[in-house]
Amino acid sequence: MLKEYQLLDIRLSLGACDASSSKASLKNFFNFFNSFNSFSSAEGRFFEQSESEELPPKNIMKDSAFFTFHSSILIALLLAHASFCLGQEERGLSPTAKAMERAGYVNVAKAVPGIHISLMYARDDNFTGRLLYKDLREAYLHPRAAKALAKAQRELKAKRPDLSLKVYDAARPMHIQQQMWDVVKGTAQQDYVSNPRNGGGLHNYGMAVDITLCDAATGDSIPMGTLVDHLGPAAHTDAEADLVRRHVITPETLKNRKLLREVMHAAGFTVLRTEWWHFNLITRAEARRTLKPIP
Ligand SMILES: [Zn+2]
Numbered sequence: 001m002l003k004e005y006q007l008l009d010i011r012l013s014l015g016a017c018d019a020s021s022s023k024a025s026l027k028n029f030f031n032f033f034n035s036f037n038s039f040s041s042a043e044g045r046f047f048e049q050s051e052s053e054e055l056p057p058k059n060i061m062k063d064s065a066f067f068t069f070h071s072s073i074l075i076a077l078l079l080a081h082a083s084f085c086l087g088q089e090e091r092g093l094s095p096t097a098k099a100m101e102r103a104g105y106v107n108v109a110k111a112v113p114g115i116h117i118s119l120m121y122a123r124d125d126n127f128t129g130r131l132l133y134k135d136l137r138e139a140y141l142h143p144r145a146a147k148a149l150a151k152a153q154r155e156l157k158a159k160r161p162d163l164s165l166k167v168y169d170a171a172r173p174m175h176i177q178q179q180m181w182d183v184v185k186g187t188a189q190q191d192y193v194s195n196p197r198n199g200g201g202l203h204n205y206g207m208a209v210d211i212t213l214c215d216a217a218t219g220d221s222i223p224m225g226t227l228v229d230h231l232g233p234a235a236h237t238d239a240e241a242d243l244v245r246r247h248v249i250t251p252e253t254l255k256n257r258k259l260l261r262e263v264m265h266a267a268g269f270t271v272l273r274t275e276w277w278h279f280n281l282i283t284r285a286e287a288r289r290t291l292k293p294i295p
Pocket of ligand 1: 169203208209210277278279
């Protein structure tokens with residue numbers, strides 16, 4: 001039978017929905033619904049009466065319209081509650097992350113098992129010296145790029161289970177690209193940043209990723225010869241044997257870079273000539289022809 005505390009449970013759980021209470025509240029709701037149905041079918045009455053009270057003269061529960069009406073309300077409440085709880089997860093996201101998810105970009109941490117994420121523009125120790133991602137901590141990619149990255153991680157795990165991919169930057173909204181451009185415009189660094197006026201770069205389409213290799217357990221990056229956003233010849237990928245010969249990078253570093261490229265290339269990515277960490281999945285021409293940049 002339906003008890004008062006059950007009604008209270010329903011009311012409380014509908015009012016307080018978090019990750020742990022949502023399951024409980026749904027369970028309560030089903031209990032409530034079962035109580036309601038079993039009671040109504042067994043006794044033909046919606047409201048429980050105290051033993052001393054007279055039953056209402058009219059047996060309202062025989063009215064099927066009454067049942068249908070109240071069942072509909074309950075189902076509507078249940079659906080509204082479920083949708084509220086599902087929305088709760090999104091409410092934990094920042095406005096930028098929400099916009100990414102709504103536009104269909106994929107959260108890399110969810111799509112690529114074991115991957116590490118450490119967004120360099122969510123800190124101020126990047127080459128711009130500015131914190132550019134004020135509210136973004138998650139890495140997002142176009143679904144195609146996320147799928148390819150998952151393949152790269154599988155390739156890596158097959159070769160080196162002790163290592164993992166680690167993302168430094170992925171999809172980058174154009175308004176962030178503009179901020180980045182404003183910082184470097186007119187400086188020696190401007191050649192390394194895509195001008196939003198010219199359509200931006202592949203990060204702005206979720207089709208490029210800045211990435212390295214790390215210890216799978218600790219997340220510590222393994223040596224690649226330079227910092228991730230080092231702008232200069234030591235980060236270039238087209239004359240690395242010469243860099244080793246001139247002791248700019250070590251043979252171990254070259255081996256690490258080659259392993260990163262091997263797994264990324266196997267998944268369809270191409271490395272940039274001037275940045276060992278930057279990989280594109282498609283060309284700019286294809287992106288501009290087939291995709292819209294992230295606003
Ligand atoms: Zn990049």
